[in-house]
Amino acid sequence: MRTKRDPASGRGTGPETGPEKRPEKGPETGQGKGPKRADGRVATAVAVGAAQLPAAWALWWEHDLATDPYGRSPSSLALLFVFLFAPVYLPVLGLLHAWTQTLPGAALAGLTHGRLRWPRWVRHLAATVLVGAGWGAVAAVLWGLPFGTTVLVLAALAVLPVLATAYVRRRSWGAWSVWWRAAAGSAALFVLAFTAGTLATAAGLIEEYEPPRLAADEVAGVWRGGSGSELRLAQGGRAEVVRMPAEAGFGEKPVTCDGTGTWVFEEGPGAWDGVVVRLDSGSGTGSTCGDEVTWSVGGTDRAPELFRFLGDPDAQDLRILEPAGG
Numbered sequence: 001m002r003t004k005r006d007p008a009s010g011r012g013t014g015p016e017t018g019p020e021k022r023p024e025k026g027p028e029t030g031q032g033k034g035p036k037r038a039d040g041r042v043a044t045a046v047a048v049g050a051a052q053l054p055a056a057w058a059l060w061w062e063h064d065l066a067t068d069p070y071g072r073s074p075s076s077l078a079l080l081f082v083f084l085f086a087p088v089y090l091p092v093l094g095l096l097h098a099w100t101q102t103l104p105g106a107a108l109a110g111l112t113h114g115r116l117r118w119p120r121w122v123r124h125l126a127a128t129v130l131v132g133a134g135w136g137a138v139a140a141v142l143w144g145l146p147f148g149t150t151v152l153v154l155a156a157l158a159v160l161p162v163l164a165t166a167y168v169r170r171r172s173w174g175a176w177s178v179w180w181r182a183a184a185g186s187a188a189l190f191v192l193a194f195t196a197g198t199l200a201t202a203a204g205l206i207e208e209y210e211p212p213r214l215a216a217d218e219v220a221g222v223w224r225g226g227s228g229s230e231l232r233l234a235q236g237g238r239a240e241v242v243r244m245p246a247e248a249g250f251g252e253k254p255v256t257c258d259g260t261g262t263w264v265f266e267e268g269p270g271a272w273d274g275v276v277v278r279l280d281s282g283s284g285t286g287s288t289c290g291d292e293v294t295w296s297v298g299g300t301d302r303a304p305e306l307f308r309f310l311g312d313p314d315a316q317d318l319r320i321l322e323p324a325g326g
Contacts, residue, residue, distance in 0.1 A: 041165050043175040044182075045102040048164040050094025051186035052157065054086065055193035062197030066208045069298050070307055071272065072316055090186075101154065102161040105131045121166035128158040211272050212301045216265035219275055219297065223306050223321035231277070231295070231306070231321055239263035239277050245319060246289050247310060257289035258282050272296040275306060295321065 061074070105128025112123050132154030139145040168178065200206050223231040230242040239261050246255040259282015267273050275295045283289070299305035299322075306321040 040168055040171075040173050040175065040178065041106075042098065042103065043178045044165045044168045044173075045098040045106075045161050046091065046094045047178045047182035048094075048161045048185075049097035049102060049157070050090040051182040052160050052189060053090060053093055054186055055189035056157065057082070058190055058193040059197050062194070062201060063206055066201050066206045069209050069211070070318060071270075071296075072318075075316065097157065098161065100135065101128055101131050101158060102165070105129075105158065105162070106165070121162060124166070125158060125162045128162055129155045132158055209271075211296075211298050212304050214273065214297055214304060218304075219265055219306075222324035223295075224324050225319055225321045229319075229321070230324075233263050233275065237262055237264065239279075241277070241279065241282075245310060246293070247291065255289060259289065266294075268296070272298065 065074070106124055108127035108131065109120065109123040112118075112127070116123055118126075129151075133151050135154060136145075136147050136150040139150050140147040173181075197206070201208065217235065220233045220235050223233070225231075225244075227245075228243045229245060231244065232240040232242075234240075241257050241259060241261075244257045246257045257279065259279040261277060261279035261281070263275055263277045265273070266276055274297060276292060277295065278292045279290055293308065295306040295308050297304060298307050298320075304323065308319055310317040310319060
């Protein structure tokens with residue numbers, strides 16, 4: 001062992017040490033290894049994965065409102081749940097997204113180090129999209145979801161987490177620094193997505209649902225629904241209902257109506273035309289069965305439907321009738 005000597009006295013001062021070692025550079029990080037930096041990247045994948053979900057939901061909601069064939073309005077209880085419990089479920093969903101797509105993509109990208117000369121973030125994004133394609137295949141097999149649409153959605157949800165982890169890689173942000181930035185970005189993204197969806201609908205970029213336009217003689221006939229319910233509309237304006245569900249008072253058992261009455265075809269002031277039915281004889285007359293009921297015309301030109309909602313608007317108990325010969 002070599003001894004380090006003092007130049008003035010010539011005496012030894014202790015064993016000579018080699019040059020100071022610097023932190024190793026990992027093949028993929030380009031930075032010193034350490035749990036703090038790794039935790040920051042994981043926190044970023046989770047936080048940004050969660051932060052983008054409100055904006056994704058806003059775009060889906062705008063599209064669903066525009067294309068819904070029954071004109072359903074959002075449930076107030078559902079909206080209350082979405083906003084009130086967001087701090088609870090969003091981190092869980094972000095964690096699920098990170099561990100099933102973003103982080104497996106990072107591991108897969110690491111296998112390509114030295115083989116592909118692409119930038120790391122490009123390899124990470126490509127690998128994450130590939131992982132999403134695998135999940136798209138699983139969803140198509142198990143639940144019958146469209147493969148192409150599922151892969152596109154998962155690819156879109158991969159972009160921000162991948163770019164964010166690449167950005168944070170060279171910064172010493174802790175978990176809290178990542179989360180408060182993600183929360184602020186989430187609010188901004190939500191407002192931007194909601195505004196963009198509204199403008200896209202107004203500009204006609206999102207094709208809105210258009211109900212079929214039927215004449216009164218095309219509506220006449222027999223219409224059937226679930227549980228043996230039936231609505232018979234005669235050409236002369238007479239109507240007959242069989243086992244037809246009706247509105248029930250608060251705390252009362254469900255009402256089923258049988259009887260005869262009249263019907264009138266009315267062009268709706270909005271998008272949907274309707275068939276107005278009123279019973280004047282039969283079981284239930286004098287209760288809710290005698291109330292005037294409007295069935296809206298929906299479906300398509302080739303497969304028309306009559307529909308209405310029962311009960312609490314938030315419950316949205318949808319009843320659909322289809323032509324007996326359909």
